[in-house]
Amino acid sequence: MIACSRTRSCINRETAGLGLADLLVWSHLRRPLAGLFALVLTMILPGKRDAILARADDYAYSRLICGVHYLTDVVASKSVAYAMIGIIANDPVFRKEFGTAKAETRYALDF
Numbered sequence: 001m002i003a004c005s006r007t008r009s010c011i012n013r014e015t016a017g018l019g020l021a022d023l024l025v026w027s028h029l030r031r032p033l034a035g036l037f038a039l040v041l042t043m044i045l046p047g048k049r050d051a052i053l054a055r056a057d058d059y060a061y062s063r064l065i066c067g068v069h070y071l072t073d074v075v076a077s078k079s080v081a082y083a084m085i086g087i088i089a090n091d092p093v094f095r096k097e098f099g100t101a102k103a104e105t106r107y108a109l110d111f
Contacts, residue, residue, distance in 0.1 A: 034059055035077060044106065
């Protein structure tokens with residue numbers, strides 16, 4: 001279990017140029033997308049699955065440390081990412097685009 005004491009935030013909301021509502025919407029979209037991107041990368045590079053997912057978890061933890069999310073946000077976002085990958089992985093358009101992206105990525109990384 002991750003414990004986090006939110007005594008101060010890494011973000012100065014007054015100078016960030018965004019209102020609180022904007023920050024909440026943007027920050028809550030970021031984590032599920034980061035999780036989704038990590039899951040897509042694990043499909044491209046299955047041999048790096050553990051490292052990719054560990055990095056995604058580190059990213060989520062950093063959101064707790066910065067005071068942008070609560071633990072429940074992180075857990076829910078991870079669940080949303082897994083649900084999203086389950087849906088889009090079966091989409092024919094995604095499958096076609098994924099095949100191209102997989103080939104390009106593996107070529108670029110010499111896999």
